[in-house]
Amino acid sequence: MGCLEAFLSQHFPCNMYERFKNLDDSIHCYDISLEEHDELNHTTYIQDMRIRHPHLALIGYGDDNPDYARWLCSGSIISDKYILTAAHCMFIPESGEIKFAALGTQQWPTDLRYWQIYKIVKIIVHPEYVPLSKYHDIALLKTAAKIIYNLEVIPACLQRFDYMPGEAIATGWNAIGHHKHPADILNGVPIIQFSHIACMEAFAKNRQLAYGYNSYIQACYGDGDYSNDVCEGDSGGPLQVFTNRRKAKCLHTILGVTSYGRACGHLGTAGLYTRIAAYVPWIESITGYLT
Missing domain, CATH: 2.40.10.10 (Trypsin-like serine proteases)
Incomplete structure (x- = not known):
């Protein structure tokens, strides 16, 4: 094993790092699924997300x-x-x-x-x-x-139940707005869940959505006040939430996979996400x- 591999394979104590201080050292920082949706924390870590996207x-x-x-x-x-x-x-x-x-x-x-x-x-x-x-x-x-x-x-955990929070985080290199250059660091942007009616209107029947929006296997999130959205290059990335619960098994739980957007970074537009809970089996x- 080379020097780098040997270093990376070493266990590190969670409480040495601000991001890991609430996680349980006895079960390792990364080996810790969310059990209750009211433990999900959506927005308090936005600034730190600029330097911490380990999944x-x-x-x-x-x-x-x-x-x-x-x-x-x-x-x-x-x-x-x-x-x-x-x-x-x-x-x-x-x-x-x-x-x-x-x-x-x-x-x-x-x-x-x-x-x-x-x-x-x-x-x-x-x-x-x-x-x-x-x-x-x-x-x-x-x-x-x-x-x-x-x-x-x-690694991140997967959302296993049907609950989708009103707020979540979209993460990616280009999630900073329409016609802007890709960021040089990963960005986490807060977005909100659109209503079912708004999603049906935003993602009506078309060539790529033969039956229109399907809330059982899809979710749509965006921001009506700011140009927060996912863009080209962010496809496949996560829609996620963060938890700071003591016994959390993961730092992040993935709610969706970035699938489709109308116009990235435009005010009032939603992005379409594949809903993870439907695909865990x-x-x-x-x-x-x-x-």
């Missing part, structure tokens, strides 16, 4: 050398072998094949030597997904090697049970 992944396409890969979609670490993302990220025209997942990507562009980069050996698209459609827009990527957890690389049929 985020960038997905690289095309070249076998990561130095020349195109990083076009996002995803989330959900176990030491699997990345959760959007199915439509498998079908980006002229992007080439998915080759890599980059983890610990707090800043970008940066020297790739500071990232953990894993080869992708298997792509699992939901069996009901149809390319160009926005239904069942969910997929899993399996890494060739076991993911090494550390302060910058920690399918996910765990592949990954095994996720604590």
Whole structure:
């Protein structure tokens, strides 16, 4: 084992770091699912989110050398072998094949030597997904090697129940507004859940949504007051909440996967997310049970 691998494999005490001080050291910082929705904390960590997104992944396409890969979609670490993302990220025209997942990507562009980069050996698209459609827009990527957890690389939990909070966080490199340059650090932006009627109006029947908005498998969030939304390049990234509960198993719980947006960063618009709770049985049929 090389020096870097040996360092990254060491257990670190949670209470050494502000972000981990409320987590239980005895079960490790990363090995700790939310049980009650009233424990979810949505907005108090926004500033810290600019430097702490340990479950985020960038997905690289095309070249076998990561130095020349195109990083076009996002995803989330959900176990030491699997990345959760959007199915439509498998079908980006002229992007080439998915080759890599980059983890610990707090800043970008940066020297790739500071990232953990894993080869992708298997792509699992939901069996009901149809390319160009926005239904069942969910997929899993399996890494060739076991993911090494550390302060910058920690999996998130999955939402297992139907409750969707009124506020959540969208995370990504481009989640800063329409026609703005991608950020050089990951951004977390607060967004609110739109009403069912507003979602039906925003995502009416069209070529990609043959039956319109489906609240059982989709959710729509955005912001009516600010230009907070997800943008191109954030596809596949998480809609999430944070918890600071003492016995929390994860720092973040993923509510949805970024699927589709009308116009990123425009006032009053909503983004469309694949609702995770509807797909936990399918996910765990592949990954095994996720604590």
